[in-house]
Amino acid sequence: MIEFHDVSMSYQDKRVLGPVSGTIREGGITSLIGPNGAGKSTLMTIIGRLLQPTSGTVTVGGLDVRSTKTQELAKHLSILRQENHITARLTVRELVGFGRFPHCQGRLTAEDVRHVDEAMEFLNLTDLADRFLDQLSGGQRQRTFVAMVLAQDTKYVLLDEPLNNLDMKHAVLMMRQLRRAADELGKTIVLVIHDVNIAAAYSDHIIALRDGLIVTSGTSDEIMRDEILTDVFDTPVTVHAINGQPTAVYAR
């Protein structure tokens, strides 16, 4: 379980998040939704200990993210941010291999290689294994980074907009794979997602933020309602059931 308590973030005098408190339950997929600047990524980055909050505490699986050694934490929690820039020229396999770093400190064992192969397989990267990252499309690179995080094999996985740069096919494939990771491997996955329909279709739980505060949270069906989405996104939204799937319609 991920718990955050009175977490807030301010830059100079401008408060961009919180104070917010809440829990993200064990297992399944939880999505953070909300308009731009709502604080979704900030909250996720704080939970992933990449950003020091101005105040508040976060525990992941009972470990305080601020005081636990980062090396220890890396075996329980992984996080992928939106922008990932790398100076060196790496192949897909080498980057995914870095996901094993918390377990092997850079010396890959046969066990680690197996994890790397599985992670690449999981995201259909096996054919690209020896390509350099700068020879990949944006979507392929995105999948490589997700594969690295999966190779890390942590119980908690935080992904900031994992569908960035992915086309329809790969977006759906990615979500199915994440669903599988949650269901079959028992991982707790937290996503920041812009597409509410994708979020609704694949998440167990949705947390909606606006203006740095949590507006509401609940199951997909509880959140996918006209008045809630209209309020959260400050835009007229109607929700229709299409093939039994609540679908938000907002473009007119």
Place this chain on the structure above:
Amino acid sequence: MSVLDSVRARAVPAGTGERRRLSPGVRLAIVAVIAAVAVACYLFLFIRGSFDFTFPRRLTVLGAMLVAAFAHGMGTVVFHTVTDNRILTPSIIGFDSLYTLMQTLTVFFFGATAIATSEGIPKLVLQTALMVALATLLYRWLFSGRFGSLFLMLLVGVVLGMAFDSLSTFIQRVLSPTEYDMLSVELMGRLSSVPGDYLPLAFGICIVVGVILWRRRHRLDALLLGRDTATNIGVAYKRELTLMLVLIALLVAFATALAGPMTFFGFLVATLAYQIAGSYKHQYVMPMAFLLGVITLAFGQFFMQHIFYAGGFLTVIIEFVGGILFLFMLLRKGTL
């Protein structure tokens, strides 16, 4: 730059996924052999007159070369890694200027007599310690994400360097001629006139730093991924950054004290090392940078001394070539 391009072309075949022709280990071995040849050429060829006189002198210069190659080569590679760029070097963002300022301030506050009477290892250690403390504070502050943009960093570094230089020049004008004279001896280190008694200490430091860096080579690899990704996979980023900056400060301060300021030498060998090493891994890149540094200095000194009869100008030539490469890389990439 056709040589560079052809090397790169060989390192990365056009067809992706193809195997690279030479493994990084083999490349390292070849370069090591060339370095050994360079060292042998420098030590044993063209000895005119007494062997007993020439040889120890050349050994001393060789020692300084090894230290300079090690410090600038390794220092620059590690600096590139922890600062997430491949253009800026400790020297380019004002490290040399900081060194000059430190020396000048020492003379200004403690006087030339202090320098004359305290000449030797203790003073060197004290100066280095001060320099390390200052540089670490300064560069840790610069790189802890306060500025974010590398362009801004470069600018801040260059401006600080200029400020240090101006301050040094100003203080030097206030000094008495005798003090200034003694100071300029401190500031004009040159490969061919190295104080030999510093060498054991310098070697000791290089070995200690080398061992620390070698033991952390995997962690350095991980740092290549940038702050966030490195933290994600369990590297204590800020601690590593600080430690590395301390080590870099130590290396560069010592090399500068021994062989004088060399602004583009580190950049030159590091850039070549990335192209030739055939791997991103520090276990290959760091020794490669060192060996390339040795080749550059030993062959350079050999040719300058015996072919062109201008031994003192080696550093000038290296700076010239390194500076051109720096501009070339900057223009080709069009970005930092």
